[in-house]
Amino acid sequence: MDSQTLANLHQLLDQESDLREKIRDQVNDFDKKTRILVGILSKIHSTRSESIPSLIQTARPVLYSCSETIVELASLIPPNQFWRWKDMWCNSLRTAVFAAALFEYLTNGILISLESTSNVLGMQDRWKDRVNLSAEDYLHGLITMVNELSRLAVNAVILGDFEQPLKISAFVKDIFSGFSMLNLKNDTLRRRFDSLKYDVKKIEEVVYDVSLRKLVSKDSSFQAVKPTSNES
Amino acid sequence: MSMSSSIHNQFLLFRDLLDDYHDRRERLIKASRDITNISKKTIFLLHRLALEAQDASARVDASKIGLKKLTEVQELYADMRDELAGDQYWRYERQVSPGLQEYIEALSFAHFLEHGGLITYEQVQATLCGADGIAFFPLTISDYLLGVSDLTGELMRFAISGFGRPGGRTRALETCIFVRNCKSDFERFTPYVWELHKKQVVTAQSLSKIEDAAYTAVVRTSEFDLPAEMLDDIVNQTVLIYSTNRRNLEREVDDQEHSNDSYR
Numbered sequence: 001m002d003s004q005t006l007a008n009l010h011q012l013l014d015q016e017s018d019l020r021e022k023i024r025d026q027v028n029d030f031d032k033k034t035r036i037l038v039g040i041l042s043k044i045h046s047t048r049s050e051s052i053p054s055l056i057q058t059a060r061p062v063l064y065s066c067s068e069t070i071v072e073l074a075s076l077i078p079p080n081q082f083w084r085w086k087d088m089w090c091n092s093l094r095t096a097v098f099a100a101a102l103f104e105y106l107t108n109g110i111l112i113s114l115e116s117t118s119n120v121l122g123m124q125d126r127w128k129d130r131v132n133l134s135a136e137d138y139l140h141g142l143i144t145m146v147n148e149l150s151r152l153a154v155n156a157v158i159l160g161d162f163e164q165p166l167k168i169s170a171f172v173k174d175i176f177s178g179f180s181m182l183n184l185k186n187d188t189l190r191r192r193f194d195s196l197k198y199d200v201k202k203i204e205e206v207v208y209d210v211s212l213r214k215l216v217s218k219d220s221s222f223q224a225v226k227p228t229s230n231e232s
Numbered sequence: 233m234s235m236s237s238s239i240h241n242q243f244l245l246f247r248d249l250l251d252d253y254h255d256r257r258e259r260l261i262k263a264s265r266d267i268t269n270i271s272k273k274t275i276f277l278l279h280r281l282a283l284e285a286q287d288a289s290a291r292v293d294a295s296k297i298g299l300k301k302l303t304e305v306q307e308l309y310a311d312m313r314d315e316l317a318g319d320q321y322w323r324y325e326r327q328v329s330p331g332l333q334e335y336i337e338a339l340s341f342a343h344f345l346e347h348g349g350l351i352t353y354e355q356v357q358a359t360l361c362g363a364d365g366i367a368f369f370p371l372t373i374s375d376y377l378l379g380v381s382d383l384t385g386e387l388m389r390f391a392i393s394g395f396g397r398p399g400g401r402t403r404a405l406e407t408c409i410f411v412r413n414c415k416s417d418f419e420r421f422t423p424y425v426w427e428l429h430k431k432q433v434v435t436a437q438s439l440s441k442i443e444d445a446a447y448t449a450v451v452r453t454s455e456f457d458l459p460a461e462m463l464d465d466i467v468n469q470t471v472l473i474y475s476t477n478r479r480n481l482e483r484e485v486d487d488q489e490h491s492n493d494s495y496r
Contacts, residue, residue: 016373080322135246181247
């Protein structure tokens with residue numbers, strides 16, 4: 001190679017590594033935000049259901065602030081290179097999806113759609129070749145939420161809330177049947193899907209316990225099986 | 233209990249997306265294996281032809297035959313073009329990369345036989361373009377460097393196995409210089425391309441094998457104050473006499489066995 005060729009290749013590689021550094025800075029920022037979110041959300045296990053809405057109110061601005069980082073990322077990524085860099089932030093993004101999905105469940109009792117999650121995170125269609133929410137990341141976020149809900153089922157009972165496990169059970173069963181429709185290959189999504197059945201089992205045991213001991217009144221159990229359906 | 237219909241519909245969509253992803257991934261892995269296969273065969277083909285090639289023009293011919301074989305690979309890439317369009321290339325980079333590096337290795341070997349130099353990044357990218365001049369996918373510098381880095385191993389084989397042939401000693405010396413330059417040029421890229429470090433270790437091993445051969449060439453030539461071609465001739469004469477004698481000997485043994493047969 002002559003010195004010009006060497007210099008050219010070197011320069012291109014330098015540009016790539018500069019870009020990587022810049023993305024890493026944003027990802028660190030993203031990571032900080034999602035850790036704050038996880039910190040706040042871990043309090044749901046010790047919060048009575050009537051105080052949950054105010055807990056979510058304190059966390060919501062943090063979730064919305066993630067969209068600022070996502071806009072920054074979109075401005076850094078070159079066109080068509082979404083898949084090249086996405087692994088750098090997918091952990092943070094999945095955590096953000098988890099938070100958005102948990103908010104939606106705790107507020108409205110329904111499953112947030114991929115589209116709504118994208119909107120909450122400020123994803124824009126015009127830069128979807130640079131940053132977007134892939135189905136895979138969304139599904140990973142949902143699994144994290146189910147993992148968390150299986151704990152919430154137990155902890156709600158500790159706090160004397162016997163209806164929450166029934167609500168969670170119906171909700172999680174829907175998600176589980178959704179996942180069962182997918183043809184998963186032997187990848188991380190598959191392994192994490194395998195963990196879902198333990199969550200379902202754990203939730204079922206809690207439902208079994210509270211039902212047999214007649215800790216839930218008949219009306220409320222009816223409500224729990226049919227979660228507030230403001231989805232159409 | 234039936235699943236709520238909106239969840240059902242969403243997951244139906246995810247199923248299609250995931251199926252499409254997995255199917256495409258499988259197809260690309262298969263194509264990549266085929267590409268690796270053709271490229272490896274081309275490398276063997278080039279070795280065979282280069283070994284027989286006595287002079288530069290014969291090596292150019294060998295290179296041409298190898299390049300023709302590699303058009304099969306280019307056709308496969310042309311077929312993959314749509315699957316890798318837009319942002320999709322980066323999604324499947326890991327599936328495409330191994331075959332691509334093998335192809336670059338074969339291509340750079342053919343290029344070396346013809347020009348005696350290293351194929352450039354732009355020249356490699358130019359072979360992966362449609363008739364419209366638009367690249368099938370963006371060639372990464374890392375694939376280029378890792379592909380041409382494997383060339384040094386092939387050149388070691390080329391230098392050593394051709395060593396005993398006429399002109400082989402001179403070629404070993406030339407190859408030695410070329411591989412040494414490759415090693416020193418690639419060194420500065422190792423912080424950027426992490427697998428390149430391992431390849432450099434292999435290049436160093438190949439280089440030292442060629443250096444040992446080149447050393448032998450120089451020492452032996454210096455012992456006899458004759459031009460290299462004459463030394464080759466002397467060796468060839470000896471080989472020729474030996475093999476003629478052996479053939480005669482074999483014939484005698486054969487005849488004897490035959491005559492033994494007739495006594496039975």
